[in-house]
Amino acid sequence: QVQLVQSGAEVKKPGASVKVSCKxxxxxxxxxxxxxxxxxxxxxxxxxxWINPNSGKTNFAQKFQGRVTxxxxxxxxxxxxxxxxxxxDDTAVYYCARELRWLxxxxxxxxxxxTVSS
Amino acid sequence: xxxxxxPASVSGSPGQSITISCTGTSSDIxxxxxxxxxxxxxxxxxxxxxxxVSNRPSGVPDRFSGSKSGNxxxxxxxxxxxxxxxxxxxxxxxxxSTLGVFGTxxxxxxx
Numbered sequence: 734q735v736q737l738v739q740s741g742a743e744v745k746k747p748g749a750s751v752k753v754s755c756k757x758x759x760x761x762x763x764x765x766x767x768x769x770x771x772x773x774x775x776x777x778x779x780x781x782x783w784i785n786p787n788s789g790k791t792n793f794a795q796k797f798q799g800r801v802t803x804x805x806x807x808x809x810x811x812x813x814x815x816x817x818x819x820x821x822d823d824t825a826v827y828y829c830a831r832e833l834r835w836l837x838x839x840x841x842x843x844x845x846x847x848t849v850s851s
Numbered sequence: 852x853x854x855x856x857x858p859a860s861v862s863g864s865p866g867q868s869i870t871i872s873c874t875g876t877s878s879d880i881x882x883x884x885x886x887x888x889x890x891x892x893x894x895x896x897x898x899x900x901x902x903x904v905s906n907r908p909s910g911v912p913d914r915f916s917g918s919k920s921g922n923x924x925x926x927x928x929x930x931x932x933x934x935x936x937x938x939x940x941x942x943x944x945x946x947x948s949t950l951g952v953f954g955t956x957x958x959x960x961x962x
Contacts, residue, residue: 770897777854777940777953777954777955777956778889778897778940778942778953778956779953780950780951780952780953782950783950792949792950794950828896828897830897833899833902835883835885835903835944836885836942836944836950836951837885837887837899837902837903837942837951838887838889838897838899838942839899839902839908840899841896841897841898842896843896844896
């Protein structure tokens with residue numbers, strides 16, 4: 734069965750960086766895009782961006798340009814999201830999700846809480 | 852990219868039917884049949900309930916149905932059950948961004 738398993742919760746200070754991992758299993762990793770979506774406490778869903786695990790091509794929401802990097806290691810079917818220069822308003826649960834097609838997300842990771850606090 | 856507009860809350864009694872609306876523009880909902888709906892229970896990850904306007908993934912009960920008219924998509928839950936109490940988000944492909952757009956979210960309460 735398809736599973737996306739994310740790394741554990743992180744606590745970071747403002748200005749630091751965080752790297753969240755997303756390990757895929759149950760399907761061919763390079764056949765489906767991986768998206769990253771975040772949800773601030775009590776708020777709605779916000780798209781961060783996506784990575785094509787086959788080519789490594791990425792695309793990010795404009796508000797994260799210059800601060801986010803997405804990579805993958807196909808040998809271990811794992812995608813990564815790196816967010817730098819963290820601010821308090823980056824505190825959120827970050828989800829990875831597999832794209833079925835046309836930006837529709839059919840499987841989601843369990844989420845990783847990133848807390849930014851001094 | 853502006854979020855799609857959903858009602859903040861919808862409620863119904865067990866066994867009733869409720870409908871959640873999701874309003875966008877001709878650049879997203881009105882222009883494409885790539886509308887999806889997600890259910891999210893507190894502290895849990897979103898779950899895909901409907902894709903491509905009206906298709907249900909395997910395992911989703913047939914009491915969940917989706918439709919679209921013009922720039923508005925709708926999710927209907929028939930025979931409401933206690934376990935349906937959750938937040939629901941719509942999403943759509945959009946021509947104005949290389950990413951999709953989510954709705955504002957609707958809290959469904961089972962009375």
